[in-house]
Amino acid sequence: MSHAEQAVPQGSVLRYNFKERLTHWITAVSYGYLLMTGLAFWSPWLFWMAVILGGGQVSRMLHPWVGLIFAVCVLIMFGMWATQMHVDENDKNWFKSVGYYVRNEDEQMPPAGRYNAGQKSLFWGFVVCMVLLLLSGLVLWSPQYFAWHSLIAMRIAILIHVLSALLTIGLFLIHVYMGVFAERGALDSMVHGDVSMHFVKRYHPGWYEEITGQTASPKK
Amino acid sequence: MSQATLRVQKISGHAGSVPGHDAQREFTVCKLIDTTTCIGCKACEVACMEWNDLPFGETVFDNTYQTMPETRWNYWNLILFNEHEKEDGSLMWLMRKNQCMHCAEPGCLAACPADGAIVQYTNGIVDFQQANCIGCGYCITGCPFDIPKMNPKTHRVFKCTLCSDRVSEGLEPACIKSCPTGCLHFGSKEDMLKLAKDRATQLREHYDFPQAGVYDPAGVGGTGVVYVLHDASKPELYGGLPADPHIPWSVRLWKGPLKWLGNAAMIGGLIGLAVHYLRFGPKEREETIKEPHEGAEP
Numbered sequence: 040m041s042h043a044e045q046a047v048p049q050g051s052v053l054r055y056n057f058k059e060r061l062t063h064w065i066t067a068v069s070y071g072y073l074l075m076t077g078l079a080f081w082s083p084w085l086f087w088m089a090v091i092l093g094g095g096q097v098s099r100m101l102h103p104w105v106g107l108i109f110a111v112c113v114l115i116m117f118g119m120w121a122t123q124m125h126v127d128e129n130d131k132n133w134f135k136s137v138g139y140y141v142r143n144e145d146e147q148m149p150p151a152g153r154y155n156a157g158q159k160s161l162f163w164g165f166v167v168c169m170v171l172l173l174l175s176g177l178v179l180w181s182p183q184y185f186a187w188h189s190l191i192a193m194r195i196a197i198l199i200h201v202l203s204a205l206l207t208i209g210l211f212l213i214h215v216y217m218g219v220f221a222e223r224g225a226l227d228s229m230v231h232g233d234v235s236m237h238f239v240k241r242y243h244p245g246w247y248e249e250i251t252g253q254t255a256s257p258k259k
Numbered sequence: 260m261s262q263a264t265l266r267v268q269k270i271s272g273h274a275g276s277v278p279g280h281d282a283q284r285e286f287t288v289c290k291l292i293d294t295t296t297c298i299g300c301k302a303c304e305v306a307c308m309e310w311n312d313l314p315f316g317e318t319v320f321d322n323t324y325q326t327m328p329e330t331r332w333n334y335w336n337l338i339l340f341n342e343h344e345k346e347d348g349s350l351m352w353l354m355r356k357n358q359c360m361h362c363a364e365p366g367c368l369a370a371c372p373a374d375g376a377i378v379q380y381t382n383g384i385v386d387f388q389q390a391n392c393i394g395c396g397y398c399i400t401g402c403p404f405d406i407p408k409m410n411p412k413t414h415r416v417f418k419c420t421l422c423s424d425r426v427s428e429g430l431e432p433a434c435i436k437s438c439p440t441g442c443l444h445f446g447s448k449e450d451m452l453k454l455a456k457d458r459a460t461q462l463r464e465h466y467d468f469p470q471a472g473v474y475d476p477a478g479v480g481g482t483g484v485v486y487v488l489h490d491a492s493k494p495e496l497y498g499g500l501p502a503d504p505h506i507p508w509s510v511r512l513w514k515g516p517l518k519w520l521g522n523a524a525m526i527g528g529l530i531g532l533a534v535h536y537l538r539f540g541p542k543e544r545e546e547t548i549k550e551p552h553e554g555a556e557p
Binding site: 079080081082083086089095096098099100141142143145179181182190193194195197198201202205208209212213216220221222223242 | 372373374391392393394395396397399400405409411414507509510512513517518521522524525528529532535536539540541542543
């Protein structure tokens with residue numbers, strides 16, 4: 040790996056360099072804001088979110104701008120990670136065995152590379168949803184110029200915006216659950232950058248082989 | 260309003276009926292526009308601007324008598340001038356005063372996400388409360404008549420209020436007061452519908468308008484503005500008045516099934532993840548990987 044500029048503890052390897060971590064956290068904060076203000080516009084029961092974030096008017100004004108920040112960050116992530124996210128035959132097998140993954144029987148899983156098929160799906164899901172949200176959001180941004188010349192566009196844009204936002208919420212919940220609760224060491228790697236070789240060996244055997252030249256799995 | 264809310268409806272330990280009950284008629288207000296007697300003088304347009312203190316806006320000339328192509332955030336009342344060629348080749352003016360229809364089931368209100376930005380009074384008037392408006396423009400997509408318009412500077416949406424300020428004081432809307440031909444009427448929905456139907460009957464029986472009728476579309480639960488049309492079978496002739504307006508399907512889908520599915524998915528997802536954590540817990544720490552359990556299947 041070429042990101043060897045950062046010193047990591049003994050027995051660890053750098054998984055996310057500074058640029059990757061910074062981009063991730065800017066995306067995370069902007070997504071959090073978009074999620075809260077978006078949910079406020081989604082349901083009257085959640086309108087209080089807009090109120091605590093400065094009121095409905097402020098939320099409506101900032102939501103599109105923060106959306107642009109989010110879109111740019113996802114675009115940067117696309118540039119950084121797209122080459123590592125190619126879905127291959129192994130990923131299809133991974134999904135066939137996803138039941139073992141859900142039951143934490145990771146030794147039964149086909150060996151994943153630097154990113155497993157679930158992580159790749161999350162990546163592509165967010166990229167596609169970002170594009171849909173961006174395009175529909177641009178239509179909805181300035182109804183005073185857009186609306187009465189293209190009501191149909193606005194009506195469809197709302198549906199696309201809602202559907203793709205709901206999809207990102209599903210991805211977001213799984214992502215946060217996996218990163219913070221299920222996979223210990225994952226959150227740490229996004230904060231400090233490094234993961235232990237044990238972690239790599241167990242969850243990303245393909246990547247382990249790539250960086251050490253040794254085979255990761257004694258089983259199978 | 261405060262007097263109305265303090266009117267006694269039920270009463271304890273009282274022999275006989277509630278005093279004063281049914282003494283006052285509860286009604287929905289309605290504006291009747293008889294397009295057959297409109298002369299296109301635009302007095303209503305001027306009265307609307309004057310009473311509502313709307314700022315001056317530039318007019319647009321496009322070879323008709325129409326003031327501008329469509330209503331604006333600061334021009335709520337616009338007579339649409341349509342030159343209609345009859346079957347015998349002769350010309351006929353179809354003039355329709357266009358403004359908010361004050362639907363009984365308002366699409367703008369259904370689409371609005373801002374708390375209290377759109378209200379419907381008990382008298383049927385649909386009113387925008389600009390102080391609560393967040394400027395998202397969703398109401399614009401909810402309206403089947405393309406009425407709400409946004410002020411590009413303040414990002415607030417405006418439309419005809421049916422002069423709710425005048426009506427609350429017992430006055431008729433400004434446009435009604437200004438009409439010189441009596442083509443505009445104001446009163447209870449019941450009375451206006453009767454007047455409109457009588458006029459339509461008159462047009463059918465005594466004039467050459469066999470298709471004359473009343474426009475009070477059921478798709479939006481009826482409207483607080485009803486028209487008498489020369490030809491009620493073709494409302495589109497009057498500047499695109501929709502024959503069967505509904506709250507747009509996109510808004511119904513988004514505020515109906517999609518909302519419930521989305522909420523169920525979000526809450527279900529949260530519960531599912533919590534249950535997963537309780538059942539399976541976190542993935543094992545790599546340092547403490549145990550050998551496969553005796554019971555584990557090969």
